[in-house]
Amino acid sequence: MATQSQELEQLVKREYSAGFVTDLEADTVEPGLNEDVIRFISAKKEEPEWLLEWRLKAFEHWKTMKEPGWAHVHYPPIDYQAISYYSAPKSASDGPKSLDEVDPKLLETYEKLGIPLHEQEILAGVKQGIPNMPNVAVDAVFDSVSVATTFKDRLADAGVIFCSISEAVREHPELVKQYLGTVVPTSDNFYAALNSAVFTDGSFVFIPKGVRCPMELSTYFRINAQNTGQFERTLIVAEEGSHVSYLEGCTAPQRDENQLHAAVVELVALDDAQIKYSTVQNWYPGDEEGKGGIYNFVTKRGDCRGARSKICWTQVETGSAITWKYPSCVLQGDGSVGEFYSVALTNNLQQADTGTKMIHIGKNTRSTIISKGISAGRGEQAYRGLVKILPDADNARNYTQCDSLLIGDQCGAHTFPYTEVKNPSAHLEHEATTSKIGEDQLFYCRARGISEEDAVNMIVNGFCKEVFKELPMEFAVEAQKLLGVSLEGAVG
Amino acid sequence: MLNISNLHARVEEKEILKGIDLEVKPGEVHAIMGPNGSGKSTLANVLAGRDSFEVTDGTVEFEGDNLLDMEPEDRACEGIFLGFQYPVEIAGVSNMYLLKAAINARRKHLGHPEIDAMDFLALIKEKIQLVKMNEAMLYRGVNEGFSGGEKKRNEILQMLTLEPKLVILDETDSGLDIDALKTVSDGINALRSPERAIVLVTHYQRLLDHVVPDYVHVLAGGKIIKSGGSELAQELEKKGYGWLGPASPDSVVSPEAVKSQRAEQGV
Numbered sequence: 001m002a003t004q005s006q007e008l009e010q011l012v013k014r015e016y017s018a019g020f021v022t023d024l025e026a027d028t029v030e031p032g033l034n035e036d037v038i039r040f041i042s043a044k045k046e047e048p049e050w051l052l053e054w055r056l057k058a059f060e061h062w063k064t065m066k067e068p069g070w071a072h073v074h075y076p077p078i079d080y081q082a083i084s085y086y087s088a089p090k091s092a093s094d095g096p097k098s099l100d101e102v103d104p105k106l107l108e109t110y111e112k113l114g115i116p117l118h119e120q121e122i123l124a125g126v127k128q129g130i131p132n133m134p135n136v137a138v139d140a141v142f143d144s145v146s147v148a149t150t151f152k153d154r155l156a157d158a159g160v161i162f163c164s165i166s167e168a169v170r171e172h173p174e175l176v177k178q179y180l181g182t183v184v185p186t187s188d189n190f191y192a193a194l195n196s197a198v199f200t201d202g203s204f205v206f207i208p209k210g211v212r213c214p215m216e217l218s219t220y221f222r223i224n225a226q227n228t229g230q231f232e233r234t235l236i237v238a239e240e241g242s243h244v245s246y247l248e249g250c251t252a253p254q255r256d257e258n259q260l261h262a263a264v265v266e267l268v269a270l271d272d273a274q275i276k277y278s279t280v281q282n283w284y285p286g287d288e289e290g291k292g293g294i295y296n297f298v299t300k301r302g303d304c305r306g307a308r309s310k311i312c313w314t315q316v317e318t319g320s321a322i323t324w325k326y327p328s329c330v331l332q333g334d335g336s337v338g339e340f341y342s343v344a345l346t347n348n349l350q351q352a353d354t355g356t357k358m359i360h361i362g363k364n365t366r367s368t369i370i371s372k373g374i375s376a377g378r379g380e381q382a383y384r385g386l387v388k389i390l391p392d393a394d395n396a397r398n399y400t401q402c403d404s405l406l407i408g409d410q411c412g413a414h415t416f417p418y419t420e421v422k423n424p425s426a427h428l429e430h431e432a433t434t435s436k437i438g439e440d441q442l443f444y445c446r447a448r449g450i451s452e453e454d455a456v457n458m459i460v461n462g463f464c465k466e467v468f469k470e471l472p473m474e475f476a477v478e479a480q481k482l483l484g485v486s487l488e489g490a491v492g
Numbered sequence: 493m494l495n496i497s498n499l500h501a502r503v504e505e506k507e508i509l510k511g512i513d514l515e516v517k518p519g520e521v522h523a524i525m526g527p528n529g530s531g532k533s534t535l536a537n538v539l540a541g542r543d544s545f546e547v548t549d550g551t552v553e554f555e556g557d558n559l560l561d562m563e564p565e566d567r568a569c570e571g572i573f574l575g576f577q578y579p580v581e582i583a584g585v586s587n588m589y590l591l592k593a594a595i596n597a598r599r600k601h602l603g604h605p606e607i608d609a610m611d612f613l614a615l616i617k618e619k620i621q622l623v624k625m626n627e628a629m630l631y632r633g634v635n636e637g638f639s640g641g642e643k644k645r646n647e648i649l650q651m652l653t654l655e656p657k658l659v660i661l662d663e664t665d666s667g668l669d670i671d672a673l674k675t676v677s678d679g680i681n682a683l684r685s686p687e688r689a690i691v692l693v694t695h696y697q698r699l700l701d702h703v704v705p706d707y708v709h710v711l712a713g714g715k716i717i718k719s720g721g722s723e724l725a726q727e728l729e730k731k732g733y734g735w736l737g738p739a740s741p742d743s744v745v746s747p748e749a750v751k752s753q754r755a756e757q758g759v
Contacts, residue, residue, distance in 0.1 A: 435583070438580070439544070440580045441580050441582050443540075443542055443543075443564060444576065444579065444580045444582070445582075445590070445593075446541070446563070446564035446565045446568065447540050447541070447564055447565075447567075447568055447573075447574045447576075448568055448590065448593075448594035448597070448650065448654070449565050449568035449569045449594050449597035449598045449601065449654075450565060450590075450593050450594060450597050451565050451597070452565070454593065454597070458585050458589070458590070458593060459582060459584070459585060461584075461585075462582065462583065462584025462585035462586075462589075462633070463583070463584045464584075465584050
């Protein structure tokens, strides 16, 4: 059995293949956080006064807060004064008007990552010659500034606004002001407050009434400059009866120091609106000793503000040294629906404390939670979920399923399901399983001619199938790549 | 095809196989019988390459190659099939997918392209009728929630689909009702051919009523203590394993001897 687990260990030890650093001149502010830094960021982005005030208020609040310590993760204390809070690729400060003006090195980086940035190439999905090009609009975030946004025209025709949040602040201040911070208030938690004070960029999406967004929207995040925390801010608003599917995917270059990432994502769905938010996260997890990985402390929350609205979170988390993340749904509207589908993989010394919160406020609200945790190496993983049924939420329903898969015998999986039910008509179901890829399963596959590596992939993939099904096609491919497996489904 | 010589194997510190000699030629069906704990399943698993068993002495050749040097998946790709006594459940991986992966692994090994999806579907639909399984079971997780009998039928389905050269069935008949036994036997008989060899590991004689073996070997205490024709199985059924007394290597009869004996008898 000893050799068995060693072999398994080797299988899960794949080198991180996106580990390269692009050599760019960055316009970086000295490490440290104070009011001046916030004023600098705000000025740099030519923000209106109200936003600066908003940031400063968040900062004041942040100073009174304590870093949360309840998560099942361990790391040395973070010195927030040692982090640089602003870094922009210099060539972007002139504001490229088109892709031709984008630093070729940037484009090269994206090409290495396989991101189809060139508009023509993406459009070639329609054109002849390049098959299988996904119909995706990309808003590329390189360090802290959006450098290129594609498909603007086609989206504009549909009335959809898809741009960087800085641009939205300039071009659509009334929309930003109306919704920013209404789902995740500046004082919500330590990291959200920090983000509110210093966020540098992110995406903004607005889908007007009755519009079905004509394509999947996608942002690729990439942390590049060394020792720069990245504080993304994403805001998606879907008006009455509108639909949007948003994809977020990340890779990061290899480096030695831990990098902090504390994003905030806010979703607002009005009556009958639907938002599908999918994430494939592959940030650098650190080396085998856990050195150099990304700290991913993210606040993601969706507000089903309107009746019969629906928000669906799907995430595939394979990267980061530490993940602290609970994409949540606030089900305010009567008959609104929240869904959470998650695959999280921890390997080597990775730690993940992730899950969701479903807050049922409206009547006849429904939520579904499917969480699949895979632990390998010495990875530690916790599912932490809260299902809360408020007194007015008549006939609320929740179904929760948490499954853990262990590979090897040095990893851990933990489940912390919390429920608070204040209405007797609520109906909750919870299922949890823990399984292990057993020697007998592997031998069975091998006795059928399937190599051990393929067998592990096959079993892991089978384990995640329910979640992969929820991913948009374009992302399913990426998730597939990430877990190093071929998806089931060609037949059967 | 298969040549086992003086095979010794142990699990942890316990020696289970204590010198097995067996030759299996193409077209032959051998039955290995014996009381519980005699080493029957160990032999089957050692041949398939399970690494919880350690081979301490002896050789095994398969078509002239040293079988013991090969990884389990390579043995399978070379055409050895082990039908499991306790087929494992693999949740989430559909039966269909496992079968396709297995077929393609072997095709890749032999330098053939992957099987066409439509051809595969046609193949599967043909084979599943032979084992009287519901097609819906193809789309379920591998053996997930299958009854004992369904699991065994599934093993036979895999066997029929993979068309191995050497079939080793480890107590495939145990836990089957009469109808299932008949179906499984029909499946095995369908595969009998002059190029193919079958080794049936079984505790009971009843499977051998349906699949009549050319040779029967009695395994006891880690050794083959008696070999004979199919009539040996019937005799065992009547008299029980106790009839053969304690394991004694002197009672080993080589298949060659049986063959000449059978020739004399005009069988």
